Amino acid sequence: MTEAVALRTARRRYVTVSVLFWLPLGLAIAPQLLLFTERGMTLAAIAGFFAAHSLTAVVLELPTGGLSDVLGRRAILVTAGLLDLAAFTMVSLGTTAWVLALGMAVKGAGRALSSGPAEAWYVDTVQAAAGPDADLRTGLARGSAATSAALAVGTLVGGALPWLLGLGPDPGARLSRATSDLVLPLSVPVLLAAVVDVVFLVYVLTALPEPPRPPAGLRAVLRDVPATVRSGLRLGGHDVLVRRILLSAGAAGGALATVELLSPGRAAAVAGDAETGAVLFAGLACAGFVCSALGSHLAPLAARVAGGAHAVLISLGAGACGLLLLAATATFHGALPLGLAAVGFALVYLGLGAAGPNENDLLHRRVTPAGRATALSVQSLALQLVAGLTGLLVGALPSGPLPWLLGSAVLAAGALLWIRTGEPAATGAPDPDRTLEAQGS
Incomplete structure (x- = not known):
């Protein structure tokens, strides 16, 4: 082959x-x-x-x-x-x-x-x-x-x-x-x-199919899994780029928690009753996934135009702007506010969809095969933990623009992490920022 x-x-x-x-x-x-x-x-x-x-x-x-x-x-x-x-x-x-x-x-x-x-x-x-x-x-x-x-x-x-x-x-x-x-x-x-x-x-x-691995008995699993987990946590603690990726994943989790918690109630308010609102929210969720798919499809183009790290900055920034639009229209009704809210909703998912592949491309160039799945699990854990914390805060805030503004602030903080690029590479690894910036030029 x-x-x-x-x-x-x-x-x-x-x-x-x-x-x-x-x-x-x-x-x-x-x-x-x-x-x-x-x-x-x-x-x-x-x-x-x-x-x-x-x-x-x-x-x-x-x-x-x-x-x-x-x-x-x-x-x-x-x-x-x-x-x-x-x-x-x-x-x-x-x-x-x-x-x-x-x-x-x-x-x-x-x-x-x-x-x-x-x-x-x-x-x-x-x-x-x-x-x-x-x-x-x-x-x-x-x-x-x-x-x-x-x-x-x-x-x-x-x-x-x-x-x-x-x-x-x-x-x-x-x-x-x-x-x-x-x-x-x-x-x-x-x-x-x-x-x-x-x-x-x-x-x-x-x-x-995957390459054959040496037999792993219970003793080897009990010994190697904790060591692999510790190495994954150390990587996030000592490598600047990986830490940035993990924090960005947490910011994305906060944005998603905000949208998923607030959108059903807003859909019900627009529709006039809970049942019709549930149908409207199902349509919105589908549209969000479509926008996320489109963003993912455009991720390589964004990296070629702006470079891998700057593409993440632009994508997360677009998502934060989408949440700002949702906040600005939270207390208004009518065709124009609803249209702007729809644009904001689409921007959130489009931006998160475009950021993910570029972040993970950088991550995979920073880790070895022996710890690759562990690094992805740490990334997923960061997303879930920040999503849970943001969800609690959003639920405690009064209705209106403030909860949406919290989600926007969390995602904007994740975007700002990518303003500075080009830190020295970890020992034995290429510098992904420079490599991808060269590919994008």
Whole structure:
């Protein structure tokens, strides 16, 4: 197989595995909360389910990244797929609180396992075929765009499928039998997610080969995983560029938390009632994923024009401006304010979509294969922690422009980190800023 063919094959397989993993999650976005409600769960119980998911993902994020670096990418992806399959089955068919809570916790474990192995497999494969200086950004951008597209399609299908079947949710009419019916209309998209997960598992097992690794026994895993995690944390602590990337990921998490927490209520206010607002928000979420996919597709162009580091600065700055527009229009009604708010919403996702591939291209040139998945897990952990903290602050602030301004300030702070570039490279590594700036000139 020639080098060009190997690179195209790796990109195609990375895009496919990204779609197959994220499509089930998209299918569950729209019906999940309504399904819990129709099962008779209270709002407090539903909040507990989501807390179980988030806490499990945070606790397991770093150890599971280390497992990927020790045991291999494919083994961890298969485990993530199996956990997601079990989680979607429990969520779709569960009728009691403890089953649903367990399903969400298992889903969080699958999310933690999946936060790096596929991307690490792609980078390992490309660098094995074309050397350490191989182009990574194009494939990373396509994978990110594919992820956003899968989430967009999944959200639309998951929200529309019960209605297309003539089985739209009517909690008032069916709540009395919610605990006796095993399969409810809103279960169908989640069950479909489980079916797609089976396809994901088959594809990973058949299409993602990786170099053989030495056998890893229990003693080796217990010894090597903590050491790998420690090295990943040290990298973020001592390498200026990696620290900047991690802080930027946290800023993106704060922006996303702001948009995701405030947009449903704003959609309901615009629509006039909660039910119509939920449909409007599903459309907005889909549009956001489409804008994110477009931003990811444009990431290589942005890097060629501005250089990798400056492209991140511009992209995050655009997202911060989008949040400023949302803040400025928070208390106004009418066609013009709503149009400006729509532009702001699009800018947030477009900017975050364009920043991600360029940040990760820089990250992968800074870390070794032995710690690649761990570095991605640290990045994911930073995003989740700042998102959680920002969400708490946003929830405590009064309604109006102030919560939106907080999200904008967090993202603007992440953008400002990229004003200064060209720090000395870490020992034994090329200077990614200079390399990418040269490629962009």
